[in-house]
Amino acid sequence: MNADEGMRAVAIAAVLGSGCATLSLEQAPLGPPGDAARGREVFVSREGGHCVLCHRVPGVRVAGDVGPALEGIGTRLSPGEIRYRVVDITRLNPEAVMPAFHRTEGLARVAPAYAGRPVLDARQVEDVVAYLGSLR
Template structure:
């Protein structure tokens, strides 16, 4: 009985994940720079989001932002605003919009659009037509940013 119940739970979870359809980069719906709906229909993982945030080959967020939560990492940038307390300053929808394509929120920003796949020049042909982050990585980073509240 336990095995049957366990299988049913796994099957249900698998089916619900299969129903969640990823929003393609150029189909993201922005309203005043915000993105209200999840890009994947799956909750973000803040632990993975923290790793993506710190990863110099993915988000590379530390190149521009300081973040006390990642004090073990060296070379925090000071070009962008500090991430300490970011969840108190921005809503989840605002953060999703900023991470997806900050240019929709901040005209003239130098922050890259992490979830677009056209309309830009990539220095390496191997990356042409690809977004910097996947939809799930965007959701993970947003989930992580939502943990950064003032103490």
């Protein structure tokens, strides 16, 4: 069992033992607060995260439906919870199709252009977090 699996097991046990119905896993900021306008550009850009390939958001006509619609996500999740998912969703859901956008270790089938570097840098992650947090 690796560290993330251990953390997940402890968190799940704590939730089950407490009778709580929700699990809050957060990631600390990777840098200064992001900019929502830049985050939107990263979200829709093929050169950025290209998140619209799988997710729907208000105001974007061409969007996918593989992942959940993200309208109102800023009211449901804290910035730390959003960041946790953007950085590496597989820590929360090992079966997720969404890539780890800010992890370089332990990945399989990485495109040569991204070998050894994250898909999104720290500023881009914070910008996407700011954008998604603005969706209320």
